[in-house]
Amino acid sequence: MSSVPESGKKARRIELRGIEKRFGDTPVIRGLDLDVRPGELLVLLGPSGCGKSTLLRLIAGLEHPTAGTVEIGGVVVNELPPAARDVAMVFQSYALYPHMTVAQNLGFGLKSRGLDKGDINRKVSATAQTLELADLLERRPGQLSGGQQQRVALGRALVREPGVFLLDEPLSNLDAGLRIKTRDEIASLHRRLGTTMVFVTHDQMEAMSLGQRIAILDRGTLQQIGTPEAIYHSPANLFVAGFIGTPAINRAALAPGGGGRLRWGPVEVARPWADGPGTLAVRPEGLSRAIGRAGDFVAEVTRVEALGSETIVHLALPPGLPSGGRGWTLRAGPSETFMTGESIEVGIDWNRCHLFDPTGVRWPDAPTPHKASS
């Protein structure tokens, strides 16, 4: 894979080392190390308030870290102002200049940097081509749809041909259909330009569909960084396991079973960690209806979502099986039928079970659980 984009400009690596950020006494980013590879599209994902925008602003130079270093393209940029960092950012609440045309909005940043008119026109029209705005250059923002305005906001950053492109929830103002379309456009833009991109979202579906790698943040701490597959199938901890995946992963609190074993109703497993109970978790596709055989437990169907390509079956577990106050869900094929109120035998795919120790950390080499003998 080449790290030299179409424009011939080198994509930059971003390295964050020991980043701390406090606002007054409040820590917002805590001891964070993160590498974004040259030309990579990295998605920063986490719940509202976890510090995503703050992190992006630290890279852009709009905030200064309380401790730690920010490197872009191998250079420590802590002391460099935003304009000297070869970075362009699209903000969460982008605002176009309402009295300017699309062309003027696109060219404004270049004009204020003193480029001559010919250069500006060339760059503006190239950017407009890329984002399919060429026919709209003379319109004002008020005469554009939400999606078109969004593309102008992207264009304002793109036209600067940055070595690093930072996007802070750029799709949040768009309706569902347009969001998916614009998301695809950003992915193809990234493929064509090969620029290093950091894309912030709190939407896990958006992250999974767009990210080459995803970095998950919770309360200012990096929880895991990896490919969408790795994050889904090998979550580092309970937070990641619960945050990624719809419906959410099913959980069960394990209890001491004697002889170094842990038990949850029908499930038994040798405890891999020294002490304490821990959690068993299995995704909805790790459960299935046992037909023509006894399952691992019996549950009542409380709701059926027939989604066309799959069916999500909501289950109430019997009183003897604590499920953390939450119901469980089972993912079934579209041709299986379920009726609300019926009791079904449920089988557990043991190889899809995850074990988390009492601190919430997953044990990747934990023994496979099995059906308890009594």
Ligand SMILES: Nc1ncnc2c1ncn2[C@@H]1O[C@H](COP(=O)(O)OP(=O)(O)OP(=O)(O)O)[C@@H](O)[C@H]1O
């Ligand atoms: N200038 C500031 N002064 C004080 N606190 C701030 C400031 N900027 C952000 N914060 C706080 O820092 C935390 C992280 O904010 P940030 O905007 O980075 O979150 P976020 O992950 O982008 O959230 P969202 O998904 O809602 O945009 C929040 O608790 C916020 O209130």
Ligand SMILES: [Mg+2]
């Ligand atoms: Mg934000």
